[in-house]
Amino acid sequence: MITLATYPVIVLRSGTGYRRRKTTNVLMLVITGLLTLAALIPLFWIISYVLYKGGQYINLAFFTQMPRPLGMEGGGVLHAIEGTLVLTLLAALIAIPPGVIAAFYVAYNPNKPLGVAVRFGTDVLSGVPSIVIGLFGYALIVKAQGHYSALAGGVALAILMLPTIIRTTEEMIKLVPHTLREGSLALGAPEWKTALSVTLPAAANGIITGFLLGLARASGETAPLLFTALGNESYEIGRIINSGIAGKQGIFAILDRVLDQPVDSLPLTLWKYAQQPFPERISQSWAVALVLMLIVLLLNIVARLWVQIQTNRLQGK
Amino acid sequence: MKISSVARNLRRILHYGDRPWNALTMLMASGVLLLALAIGWLLLRDSSQARAAFGWQFILPTRDASWNPVFDKFQAWPFIYGTLLTSLAALVLAIPVSLGIAIFLAEISPAWLRVPLGWMVELLAAIPSVVYGLWGIFVFLPGVVTPIGKFLENTFGKIPGLALLFQGPIPASGASRLAAALILAIMIIPTIAAVSRDVFLAIPRAQREASLALGATQWETIWQVLIPYGLSGILGAVILGLGRALGETMAVTMVIGNSIEGSPSLLRPGYTMASIIANEFAEAVSKLHTQSLIGIGLALFVMTLLLNSAARFLVWQVARRTPQEARA
Amino acid sequence: MDVDMKLADNIAMRNSSVHIPPLIVREASPIPESDLMQNKIELVDFSFYYGKFRAIGNINLAMPVHKITAIIGPSGCGKSTLLRAINRMNDLTPGVRTEGQILLDGEDLYQPGTDVVDIRRRVGMVFQRPNPFPKSIYDNVAYGPRLYGVRRKSELDMIVEGSLQQAALWDEVKDKLRQSGMALSGGQQQRLCIARALAVQPEVILMDEPASALDPVATLKIEELMQVLKDSYTIIIVTHNMQQAARVSDFTAFMMIDSPQTRTGVLVEYGPTPQIFTNPKHPQTENYVTGRFG
Numbered sequence: 054m055i056t057l058a059t060y061p062v063i064v065l066r067s068g069t070g071y072r073r074r075k076t077t078n079v080l081m082l083v084i085t086g087l088l089t090l091a092a093l094i095p096l097f098w099i100i101s102y103v104l105y106k107g108g109q110y111i112n113l114a115f116f117t118q119m120p121r122p123l124g125m126e127g128g129g130v131l132h133a134i135e136g137t138l139v140l141t142l143l144a145a146l147i148a149i150p151p152g153v154i155a156a157f158y159v160a161y162n163p164n165k166p167l168g169v170a171v172r173f174g175t176d177v178l179s180g181v182p183s184i185v186i187g188l189f190g191y192a193l194i195v196k197a198q199g200h201y202s203a204l205a206g207g208v209a210l211a212i213l214m215l216p217t218i219i220r221t222t223e224e225m226i227k228l229v230p231h232t233l234r235e236g237s238l239a240l241g242a243p244e245w246k247t248a249l250s251v252t253l254p255a256a257a258n259g260i261i262t263g264f265l266l267g268l269a270r271a272s273g274e275t276a277p278l279l280f281t282a283l284g285n286e287s288y289e290i291g292r293i294i295n296s297g298i299a300g301k302q303g304i305f306a307i308l309d310r311v312l313d314q315p316v317d318s319l320p321l322t323l324w325k326y327a328q329q330p331f332p333e334r335i336s337q338s339w340a341v342a343l344v345l346m347l348i349v350l351l352l353n354i355v356a357r358l359w360v361q362i363q364t365n366r367l368q369g370k
Numbered sequence: 371m372k373i374s375s376v377a378r379n380l381r382r383i384l385h386y387g388d389r390p391w392n393a394l395t396m397l398m399a400s401g402v403l404l405l406a407l408a409i410g411w412l413l414l415r416d417s418s419q420a421r422a423a424f425g426w427q428f429i430l431p432t433r434d435a436s437w438n439p440v441f442d443k444f445q446a447w448p449f450i451y452g453t454l455l456t457s458l459a460a461l462v463l464a465i466p467v468s469l470g471i472a473i474f475l476a477e478i479s480p481a482w483l484r485v486p487l488g489w490m491v492e493l494l495a496a497i498p499s500v501v502y503g504l505w506g507i508f509v510f511l512p513g514v515v516t517p518i519g520k521f522l523e524n525t526f527g528k529i530p531g532l533a534l535l536f537q538g539p540i541p542a543s544g545a546s547r548l549a550a551a552l553i554l555a556i557m558i559i560p561t562i563a564a565v566s567r568d569v570f571l572a573i574p575r576a577q578r579e580a581s582l583a584l585g586a587t588q589w590e591t592i593w594q595v596l597i598p599y600g601l602s603g604i605l606g607a608v609i610l611g612l613g614r615a616l617g618e619t620m621a622v623t624m625v626i627g628n629s630i631e632g633s634p635s636l637l638r639p640g641y642t643m644a645s646i647i648a649n650e651f652a653e654a655v656s657k658l659h660t661q662s663l664i665g666i667g668l669a670l671f672v673m674t675l676l677l678n679s680a681a682r683f684l685v686w687q688v689a690r691r692t693p694q695e696a697r698a
Numbered sequence: 699m700d701v702d703m704k705l706a707d708n709i710a711m712r713n714s715s716v717h718i719p720p721l722i723v724r725e726a727s728p729i730p731e732s733d734l735m736q737n738k739i740e741l742v743d744f745s746f747y748y749g750k751f752r753a754i755g756n757i758n759l760a761m762p763v764h765k766i767t768a769i770i771g772p773s774g775c776g777k778s779t780l781l782r783a784i785n786r787m788n789d790l791t792p793g794v795r796t797e798g799q800i801l802l803d804g805e806d807l808y809q810p811g812t813d814v815v816d817i818r819r820r821v822g823m824v825f826q827r828p829n830p831f832p833k834s835i836y837d838n839v840a841y842g843p844r845l846y847g848v849r850r851k852s853e854l855d856m857i858v859e860g861s862l863q864q865a866a867l868w869d870e871v872k873d874k875l876r877q878s879g880m881a882l883s884g885g886q887q888q889r890l891c892i893a894r895a896l897a898v899q900p901e902v903i904l905m906d907e908p909a910s911a912l913d914p915v916a917t918l919k920i921e922e923l924m925q926v927l928k929d930s931y932t933i934i935i936v937t938h939n940m941q942q943a944a945r946v947s948d949f950t951a952f953m954m955i956d957s958p959q960t961r962t963g964v965l966v967e968y969g970p971t972p973q974i975f976t977n978p979k980h981p982q983t984e985n986y987v988t989g990r991f992g
Contacts, residue, residue: 070847071813078587082478089479089487092563095556096494099505151398158395171399173679174406180678181409181671182617184644188651188667192412212405219402245391247577267544273498276619276644280651323500324620335508342501345511353496395765576829579732581890584842584898594841599832677725 081329100346107343116344120286126333130341132288132320136203137348139290139311140282140318143207148214149264154324155259157248179216187277195281203316206282208283213277214267221263225256256365262356269352273322273345283315284325319345377571387492413668420444420661428662429669437630437646439654444662446669448630452640453544456547456622457615459636460554465608472566472591472604495560503624506553511544511625519548519637527637540637543625547640553625554615561609563683569603570596606684613677617670619644643670726966737801738763738902738932744798744891746776746783750789753779753845756798758950766924766933768947770940770969772986775953776963777936781904785821786814802902803884805888819846822900828887830879830894835862835871838879838890842898857897865893866923885916892923896931903927905935921946940987943971950974952983989990 114129121128155171162168190209195201229252237247253260278284293310319341326338408565421428428446435445519540526536540546572598581591597604627639628649643666654660713727737760744757754776761767769777784800786807799806807817819842830838839858840848848854858875862868867889871882879890888908895903905924909917924946926935937943943950951968955961967974967983978984 071815074587074590074845075815078589081589081593082474085470085478088467089474089491092467092471092494092556092559093490096490096497098509099497099501102505102509103501104510139554154395155398155402155637158399161395167396167399167403171403174375174403176678176682177675178409180613180617182619182674184617184619184647185409185671185674186640188647188664189409189412191651192416192664193408215402215405220465222478244388245390245394245619248391252662269496273496273500275498275500276648281649283652317661320498320620324624327500327504327624338504340505345498346501349496349498350493353493556761574829576825579787579790579823579825579830580829580831580894581819581841582787582790583823583825584845584894585815586842586845587815590845595831 060316070112071310074095100350103339103342103346106336106339107341107346111343115337115340117310117313122184123203123329123334125188128337130319130322130337130344132286132346133317133319133341135290136282136285136316136321137272137318139203139316140206140210140278142269143312144210144214144271145204145264145268147207147211148218148267152215152218153222153260156219156226157252159219160226170276175216178212179220182276183213183274184279187280190277191282198313200313201283201315202280203312205317206278206316207312209277209281210271210274212275214271216268217263217270218260220340224261225259225263226252228259228336229255238323258359265352265356265359268315269349269356272318273320273349275318275324278321282318282321284317284321285315288314288316288318319348332351372537410668410671413664413671417661417665417668419667420658423658424662424665428665437631439650439656439659442656442658444658445667446643446662448591448632449641449643449646449666450669451634452547452626453616453642453644455634455636456550456554456626456640456642457612459547460558460611460615461608463551463555464559464562464611467555468562468566468607468611469558469597469604470609471563472570475563475567476570477588477592477596486689490563491560491563493560494556495564499557499618499620500624502553502557502621506549506621506625510553511549514550515546515549515625516540516542516544518552518623519546521542522548523637534634535636538633538635538638541627541639543627545625545636545639547626549627550622550626550635550640550642551636553621554618557621558611558615561614562607565607565610566600566604569607572603573599602684602687606681606687609677609681609684613674613681616677617644617646617674623648641668700722706863708764710848711918736763737761739934740799740801741780741817742799742801744783744800745796746788747795747797749795750791751962752962754783755956755964756951759968761932761934761964762765762949763932764930765948766783766935766946767926768949769934769936769951769953770938770943770986771953771963771966772955773938775962777953777957778906778955779963781906781934781936782823784904785818785823786900787818787823789814819898820900821904822895822898823900824888824891824895824908828884828891828897830882830887830890832878832880834876835882835890836875837880839893839897842894846909847900861893861897862890864927865889866919866926867893876911883916885919886910888912888916888920889923890898892920892927896927900931902932902934907937907939910938917942939977940989944975947971952978952980952986954982954986 116128116129116134117131118127118129119131159168159171159175163172186209189212190205194205194208198205233251233255234247237251238244242250270277290311293307323338323345326334326341329335424444428444429450431447432445432450435447436443437445437448464642471491475484475491479487522536523538523540524533527538529536540548577595577599578591581595586594622642623645624643626645628641628645629639630641631638647663647667651660651663654663714764720722739761741759744754744759745752746754757780771777780787783796784807788794796808798808800818802820806812828914831841833841836858837888839861840854843854843857844901859868859872862871865939867886870886871877871890879887879901882890888911892903892908909920912920921942924935927933928948935943948971949969952966952974953963956964966980967980969979974983975987978987
């Protein structure tokens with residue numbers, strides 16, 4: 054056995070070397086902190102500027118009126134608000150049922166080839182640029198229908214939301230203890246009832262969070278709507294309902310009118326207004342940005358708070 | 371006797387629901403898969419004419435690129451160049467900042483600060499792209515991009531070699547590839563930082579303890595042990611960020627100047643693949659024009675597909691590398 | 699309490715049955731007077747708190763130089779906390795507090811202003827589960843010396859070989875130094891970690907259940923290694939394996955929690971190993987070493 058004595062001892066005790074190492078350590082740690090702060094600067098800059106400029110223009114009329122012709126003052130973005138509501142609602146209706154059901158398959162069959170393929174497919178979908186999804190919506194629906202429509206826009210947004218919903222639901226289902234499912238099945242309940250009455254409620258909180266975040270994303274997207282919903286400055290649901298077609302042709306006529314024409318959304322409006330060389334429109338852009346930011350931030354905050362509340366509840370706080 | 375047979379029949383009826391339910395879930399799952407495939411297929415189908423007309427030359431680098439709707443002559447290289455340049459430049463800027471954030475959140479920050487800070491960084495990603503664009507046009511361009519652009523132009527614009535990237539006066543408005551790169555950097559930092567932070571958090575505690583027990587400082591541990599350990603995951607995070615940058619449309623379109631002029635410089639206005647589609651698709655008249663735009667969409671689709679697959683694989687690698695269990 | 703098998707050397711130990719390990723006691727080797735006076739590490743009224751929870755209370759303990767001191771006790775009694783307090787690894791957990799002193803060659807390690815990095819170089823640690831870095835075997839061992847500025851290849855080569863020799867691993871890996879350290883077997887990985895710790899020339903080596911994750915053959919190698927290493931270093935080992943403590947250590951400290959309510963770990967008894975195992979002074983010690991509980 055060689056002991057220390059048989060090779061020259063290289064003394065490791067050091068003097069100035071220590072100080073250098075210590076200084077470097079503190080320096081680098083401080084730098085990472087500064088970088089974190091630096092990254093947050095744009096966040097606060099954008100939020101405060103939007104609040105400032107948008108807040109200057111906002112008033113009640115903004116939310117309740119339709120746009121005035123170019124060059125005239127005043128007017129609102131009611132068309133865009135209604136459009137955003139219609140589109141996101143439609144997207145949610147289209148994406149949630151298939152997404153949740155598909156998630157059940159993936160959660161319970163992770164090793165079957167279809168399960169693996171679907172997980173991969175979900176990853177693929179989540180990485181597709183939103184404008185390409187818009188192209189798909191165009192090729193699939195607009196071309197078939199011959200015109201732009203809210204339906205096409207809703208479908209495009211649904212495709213955008215789908216991966217988030219599937220992934221979140223799948224993870225939540227997996228978190229539900231399998232004993233719960235087995236207990237229900239052992240009592241004689243069929244799979245579908247177990248899924249709906251046992252697993253889903255247990256996983257609901259996470260699913261809702263995922264849904265809210267997906268909604269936040271969808272409401273802020275522009276690119277997929279550029280050639281699906283296109284935009285429509287005279288979209289006014291109130292007028293449709295009041296026009297009386299319901300009486301003549303039933304409620305489906307209303308739905309048809311609501312869904313089957315081009316429609317604007319808040320982001321689309323922002324995009325258009327920002328490019329128009331009218332000061333009025335520019336001011337309105339900031340106001341739209343403010344509304345949009347508030348919606349998105351609110352959804353995000355609610356989603357996080359929801360998680361926090363549920364977690365606290367589970368921990369008995 | 372009678373009751374149990376009733377119960378058995380009832381059970382049979384109720385459980386008949388098992389088969390349709392399982393079929394339903396499989397159907398929906400297949401639907402998702404079909405959707406992903408359909409996107410690729412439709413893109414292929416609706417660009418077939420353009421691809422037939424131009425072949426691979428459509429996307430290859432070339433000096434006489436032209437995008438001419440009047441004469442139905444299309445070549446996509448300027449847009450591909452613009453996308454690659456802005457995205458890579460954004461990466462170069464975003465990586466150090468994102469790594470710094472990830473390290474701070476995972477290793478240094480006090481516990482009570484971790485969640486709020488992380489949430490604020492993620493909020494950066496929640497801001498809609500158009501809002502970034504609006505702020506970009508009216509605030510960021512005049513306030514940040516133009517001064518930086520002028521500085522770069524004066525410092526590097528005269529050096530041969532670098533001049534290629536830094537020459538040419540930056541437009542008075544500031545609309546340039548530089549602007550796009552800077553805004554993209556801000557937008558992808560949350561992605562890279564969040565995934566990298568998760569990578570660091572997944573590294574077993576034992577690695578840190580081993581290093582510190584030898585007398586290393588915290589930074590030495592991070593730099594020499596943790597980063598090498600999580601390198602594949604960090605790489606995956608970077609690739610995910612790149613994928614996001616490639617597909618980013620609205621903010622980029624609003625600040626990049628949308629011009630097909632020939633200069634390769636960062637400081638001049640440019641065009642990206644996503645921007646040309648956004649700007650021209652709704653008004654494209656000729657079939658070849660539309661198909662060429664869809665062809666560009668196809669190229670984008672393939673690029674992001676490859677990148678995302680690589681990224682997922684890499685991130686998965688770190689989770690797999692657990693310390694070997696003690697064997698005999 | 700008369701289980702008393704005196705064995706001449708380790709060879710006999712290898713042949714003994716593994717199912718019911720008999721209590722094996724080594725002949726207490728004569729200790730030079732001068733050594734007896736030198737305590738490498740001394741704990742003086744040392745207490746450790748995780749926030750409000752007092753994990754260990756008022757420990758007074760001394761570990762002599764060039765000896766192996768074992769800390770034994772039932773799980774949860776604070777042995778690991780005590781060990782990790784010596785090289786201040788517990789500092790990593792937020793909200794910890796200490797009272798009292800831990801002296802290394804007479805200097806208090808917990809004095810404000812002490813250089814923790816230096817302490818950790820002088821007091822090395824080997825962990826329960828081997829934790830080699832994802833680097834080559836060479837780079838694993840060279841990691842420490844490189845931190846301290848050793849750059850020349852010739853010097854690093856010497857240190858790496860010397861450390862691996864001391865850890866009884868050199869012959870097995872000398873031809874594959876560039877291979878990943880994580881590709882070794884568990885026992886080899888642990889010896890690699892020992893070599894890595896030795897490379898920074900510590901004075902004390904702390905071992906936290908170093909063989910608990912290893913098979914019996916690998917365990918034996920580690921125990922033999924400890925006997926050789928103690929001539930050059932001071933070794934403190936925490937183990938839940940009483941037979942191991944009886945086999946390898948010169949001195950043994952027995953810890954227990956003082957009550958189920960407070961769950962503070964305290965030192966029950968400390969003394970030369972043969973005495974602790976054959977003639978313990980406290981009834982609790984006797985109960986533990988005879989296996990009546992724990």
